[in-house]
Amino acid sequence: MSLALMAVGLIFGRLEIGVMIRIIGAFRASHRSRTWRITRGRITHSEKVWVGARTRSPRPEIRYAYDVDGTTYEGNRIVFEYSHVYTADAVDQLLKAYPVGASTDVYYDPNQ
Numbered sequence: 001m002s003l004a005l006m007a008v009g010l011i012f013g014r015l016e017i018g019v020m021i022r023i024i025g026a027f028r029a030s031h032r033s034r035t036w037r038i039t040r041g042r043i044t045h046s047e048k049v050w051v052g053a054r055t056r057s058p059r060p061e062i063r064y065a066y067d068v069d070g071t072t073y074e075g076n077r078i079v080f081e082y083s084h085v086y087t088a089d090a091v092d093q094l095l096k097a098y099p100v101g102a103s104t105d106v107y108y109d110p111n112q
């Protein structure tokens with residue numbers, strides 16, 4: 001019995017450490033982005049997709065194009081986050097904020 005409890009404790013401890021690592025990574029990326037440059041981009045794709053094998057969850061799929069020094073790039077990151085869990089209402093709000101053809105600010109790392 002005690003070995004089973006120890007195993008469960010180790011599993012949950014490992015999961016918590018994994019979540020903390022992702023949170024810290026998202027925070028660091030967000031902090032670094034404060035020095036990035038800004039250019040204008042346009043939304044090229046915006047739709048709600050459903051992911052998951054057993055329980056289907058909504059997720060926004062948003063892509064945009066932007067130019068830097070004559071080269072066109074594409075991106076899909078809207079925010080730095082550690083979790084990709086959305087409600088259907090949250091997805092709808094994001095899609096309304098980023099419709100296809102809309103112009104938007106794009107922050108980019110000039111070193112990458």
